[in-house]
Amino acid sequence: MCGHCGCGQPEMEHEHVHADGTRHSHHHDHEHRTTVIALNTRILAKNDALAARNRAWFAGREILAINLVSAPGAGKTTLLERTIRDLDGQTNIGVLEGDQATTLDSDRVRAAGASVVQVNTGTGCHLEADQVARGLNELRPPTRSIVMIENVGNLVCPAMFDLGERAKVVLLSVTEGDDKPLKYPHMFRAASLMLLNKVDLLPHVDFDVQRALACAREVNPDMSVLRLSARTGEGMTAWYEWLQREAKAASEAAFI
Amino acid sequence: MHELSLTREIVSIACNAASGQRVHMISVEVGKLSCVSPDALAFCFDVVAQGTLAEGARLNIRRTNGDELHVVTLEVEEAV
Numbered sequence: 001m002c003g004h005c006g007c008g009q010p011e012m013e014h015e016h017v018h019a020d021g022t023r024h025s026h027h028h029d030h031e032h033r034t035t036v037i038a039l040n041t042r043i044l045a046k047n048d049a050l051a052a053r054n055r056a057w058f059a060g061r062e063i064l065a066i067n068l069v070s071a072p073g074a075g076k077t078t079l080l081e082r083t084i085r086d087l088d089g090q091t092n093i094g095v096l097e098g099d100q101a102t103t104l105d106s107d108r109v110r111a112a113g114a115s116v117v118q119v120n121t122g123t124g125c126h127l128e129a130d131q132v133a134r135g136l137n138e139l140r141p142p143t144r145s146i147v148m149i150e151n152v153g154n155l156v157c158p159a160m161f162d163l164g165e166r167a168k169v170v171l172l173s174v175t176e177g178d179d180k181p182l183k184y185p186h187m188f189r190a191a192s193l194m195l196l197n198k199v200d201l202l203p204h205v206d207f208d209v210q211r212a213l214a215c216a217r218e219v220n221p222d223m224s225v226l227r228l229s230a231r232t233g234e235g236m237t238a239w240y241e242w243l244q245r246e247a248k249a250a251s252e253a254a255f256i
Numbered sequence: 257m258h259e260l261s262l263t264r265e266i267v268s269i270a271c272n273a274a275s276g277q278r279v280h281m282i283s284v285e286v287g288k289l290s291c292v293s294p295d296a297l298a299f300c301f302d303v304v305a306q307g308t309l310a311e312g313a314r315l316n317i318r319r320t321n322g323d324e325l326h327v328v329t330l331e332v333e334e335a336v
Contacts, residue, residue, distance in 0.1 A: 033334040034280050037273055043265050043284070043325045126258060157258035160291050186291040 047161055050129035054164025057136065058147070064243070064250040065147045067163050069187060070171035071180075072153030075197040077105045079171065079230040080148055083243075084112040086236060091247070092145035096135040098127040098152045105150065115139060126157035129164060146247060155184040166250050167192040174198045174205055178212035185219040193224045193242060200229040259296035263304045266297070266327055271309045274332045279310040281331040284317055287324035294319065 042048070058065045068076050084093050095116040097106040106118035117139045119131050132149060141147050149165060151158040170191035172180055175198055181188040188194065194216055196209070209227070216223060226242065228235030270282045286294050294317045301315045318328070 034331045035277075035334050037330040037332060039269065039273055039327045039330055041269050041273075041327045043262050043269070043327060045269075046265060124261070126261075128261065156291075160258060161261075 044160070044162075047129045050133060051162035051164040054129055054132055054136070055166075057133075058164060058166070058250070059254045061141070062144045062251040062254045063141055063147055064145075064247040065149065065163075065165040066243075066246075067149045067151060067158070067165035067168045068171070069151045069155070069158045069168055069191070070153060070173075071155045071176060074153070074171040074173040074176065075230050076150050076153070076171055077108055079195070079197065079239075080109055080114070080150060081112040082230050082233065082236060083148075083239070084109065084114045086233075087240060087243075088113055091243070092142055094139050094141040094145055094147050096127075096132060096139060096147065096149045098131070098150055100124070100152060109150075115141070121152055125152055125154050126161050127151050127163060128161050132163045144247075144251060146243065155180070155187045159184075159186040159190045166246060169193045169195060171195045171197050172212065172216075174201055174207040174209075176207075178208045179215055181212070181215040181219050188216055188219045188223065191220065191223055193226065195239065196225060196227045197230055199227045199234060200232045258291075259293060260300050260304070262292060262325070263297055263300035266301075266315070267304050267308055267310050269327045270313075270330050273330055274309050277309065277332040277334070279313040279330060279332050281314045281316055282310065282327060283329045283331075284315065285320050285324045285326045285328050286317055287320045287322040289321075289323040290325045291323075292325060 070076050080095060087093060093114045095109045095114050097109060097116055097118045098121060099105055099118070100121050100123070103118045106116045109116045117135045119127060119135045121127065121131070127149065139147070149163055168191045170187055172194055174196065196212065202209070213225060216225060224242070226235060226238045228239055230236070266282060266284060270279050286292050286297065297317060298315060305311050305313060
């Protein structure tokens with residue numbers, strides 16, 4: 001019988017009459033003919049195209065954009081607060097705050113004196129380039145400023161989403177394991193700079209700095225490392241020097 | 257779970273290329289160094305594909321050695 005309409009006719013071209021008198025014909029060649037379309041499209045193509053657009057947007061304004069990543073609680077927001085306060089009057093810093101929910105972090109950053117736009121990702125575990133573009137539209141950072149993009153606290157997902165930043169900076173705090181770079185290699189491989197944060201707590205925790213540095217070097221030999229405490233201010237000068245160098249390089253890169 | 261975002265992209269790339277035709281199979285390449293779990297992609301796929309031209313389609317995942325992350329081919333029903 002015809003599997004198409006259940007009319008009892010053999011599976012071939014035929015005609016039949018419906019109860020309402022409508023004449024109805026079928027062409028039952030019944031193979032599900034399919035076509036193969038070659039695509040070779042990169043899955044991240046859309047995000048990367050938007051990231052390239054953000055990058056060009058930053059370059060045209062000589063803005064240094066930093067994608068700040070770490071596990072939750074490593075001290076990204078505390079680092080931003082101190083950086084904003086210490087560089088007040090020297091460098092204009094705007095912040096895009098990525099979190100799943102609340103404006104708690106943006107409130108802290110605003111209190112430190114920076115312009116900030118909160119980007120809530122809802123269920124999302126990382127920021128994507130289009131969210132950054134929308135955030136920039138609201139933030140409107142001035143020429144030659146620094147834009148800090150504080151990503152969602154997560155050492156996995158943000159590694160693969162380019163936002164258009166000049167550099168990813170990863171924070172590792174001494175209250176985490178010293179083997180973190182080996183356990184989350186993608187993130188540490190994607191970063192240009194690692195900030196070893198909370199060094200003021202070293203006397204109180206079992207964290208082997210040499211082992212952490214060796215693990216970091218193993219996954220990314222080109223990554224620079226600075227040790228600091230965003231809480232006490234120890235080691236922050238080297239971070240500010242790094243930022244100034246990158247800001248200068250970002251400004252010069254706009255004209256190549 | 258960045259695989260959820262990636263699965264949405266896979267379905268969106270496929271449905272755009274299918275131009276209205278039903279999608280039977282989507283073949284993707286996922287490199288071992290790409291930081292993407294094929295199991296998680298497969299897990300998300302049915303849910304993400306629901307209500308689209310790719311509903312009921314098969315997601316064929318080929319593991320490669322590099323960091324590839326591509327939609328390679330698409331099998332769609334021919335327009336009658």
